């Protein structure tokens with residue numbers, strides 16, 4: 579797919595400096611940077627929902643949350659019924675593609691960022707075409723409010739929409 583994507587997230591968007599900040603970091607796979615903006619309290623099961631509630635609460639109430647991007651299963655996957663093992667999801671091909679496209683579009687690397695800074699930059703730079711490119715294969719994309727949230731009609735901080743039931 580030919581896209582005019584010219585988005586560059588620089589290191590200046592905030593890497594934690596201290597060991598303490600790194601230890602406090604939430605491990606997130608790249609496409610969960612988008613899912614966590616859309617979450618509205620609906621999840622696969624109670625265990626997963628509880629984990630999402632905890633993580634999203636931190637991301638939406640703290641000013642600067644360190645997130646360690648991992649191109650693998652993350653702190654949300656560890657409570658998910660679709661997780662089959664380390665770096666193995668029941669819909670692995672699909673979620674790997676979501677991760678790859680998210681990382682590609684925003685030049686993300688496997689390192690620690692400040693979540694709120696990333697979200698601000700994503701929301702400033704993403705276009706409907708880029709979001710279609712990343713999320714087009716997600717079963718919830720056509721019916722959820724993620725598009726509205728991430729594309730800018732939502733508030734600055736991540737808030738309501740719907741979590742993907744099967745990504």
Ligand code: SF4
Pocket residue numbers: 651652654655656658659660661662666667668669673744745
């Ligand atoms: S569906 Fe896969 S990628 Fe999504 S939270 Fe569950 S294990 Fe992780």
